[in-house]
Structures are given as C-alpha cells and as structure tokens.
Amino acid sequence: MALFGAAGYGAYLWLTPAPAFHGTLLETPRPLGELTFAAGGERVTLAQWQDRLVVVFFGFTHCPDICPLTMARLAHIYRNLGEPAEVQVVMITVDPARDTPEVVQRYAAQFHPSFVGLSGTPEDIADAARSFFVGFRELVGGQFTHTDAIFLLDRQAQMRLIYRQDNVLRLEQDLQTILAQRLW
DSSP: OHHHHHHHHHHHHHHSOOOOOSSEEEEEEEEOTTOEEEETTEEEEGGGGTTSEEEEEEEOTTOSSHHHHHHHHHHHHHHHTTOOTTEEEEEEESOTTTOOHHHHHHHHHHHOTTOEEEBOOHHHHHHHHHHHTOOEEEOGGGOEEEOOOEEEEOTTSEEEEEEOGGGGGGHHHHHHHHHHHTOO
16 A cells, blocks of 8 residues: 555656746756855854755945845845745855955845855855856946846755846745745
8 A cells, every 4th residue: 555655646746847937947956065154253154054045145235236136135035935944045245355244244134134144255255156156356446246146055055046137036936936845
C-alpha cells in the first residue's frame, strides 16, 4: 500500500507544473554563501541566513534615486507579505569608503527595522559584485553607476531569481508562491 501511495505522490509531483516566475530563473543555482562582509563590527557571510530566502540589492547610501526607490519597494513588498521571518532583505553597498557597516545598516533599517546593510573592504565588495555579476563605477561627485538588479537567494544561499527594475514589484507574487509551496 505504501508503494502505491509513494507512486501516486511521485506522479502528482511529476504532473504538477513548476510555477512560472516573473524574475529570471537560473536553471543552475549559483552558490554565494561564502562571500564575506562587515556588519556590526563582525565578519558575516550570506550563509548566515541559509535558512531564509534572501533578497539582495547592491546600492549606496548617497544615491539620489534608484537606491532609495528600490529599498522602499522592497519594504512595501515585505510588509505586504506580512513581514515573514523566512525572508531577509539585504543591501550591499558599492561605496565601502563612505558606507561603513554602521552607515549602511542605519540606511537599510530606515526602510524596515529587519533589513540588513552590509559593507566591507573594497575587495569584499568587488568579490561580491563579481559573484552577482554586478558592475559599478564611481562617478564625479561621489556618485556611482551600478547594476540595479534585485537577486533572490534560496535557503541554501544560492542565487535563484534575478529581477530588473521594471518587474521588481512582481517579486511579491513570486515570494508568495515560494513561501506557500516551500520551494528551495
């Protein structure tokens, strides 16, 4: 009897279509847990949140437009989801010279108290940017140009989905699906 139950469940899983996501799904997840950052006087890795879905955005605290808008959108999404403990929003600075761990943490927490801001050495940030395929460059006047994508990491600290600015609000629907179905 157990054999028939297992076979039936296997057939159900095989016949149930995979959810369609609004972000770009990476067929081969990219492990990112070993990247090292500075936060609150300590060295941390993304694996610290290995049991959660981690939403990652690269930005800087002196940004006049995209960074605060993106962080506000992420806060809106997080609140609409009911502020789930299973989701962690992380902002990684591209300006470690000005954005110390304390500065970037204060900035991230302005959008939601549970949001985390990460900084580090210029090498830490360059390593992270390369791993996420994020480009950035300092401009005249202390401004930066940078990739403004949002990344969703699974519970094993692997990159699974990438969102452009024009579909970032669809992240909410994808997170609802992932949380409801306990994916990844």
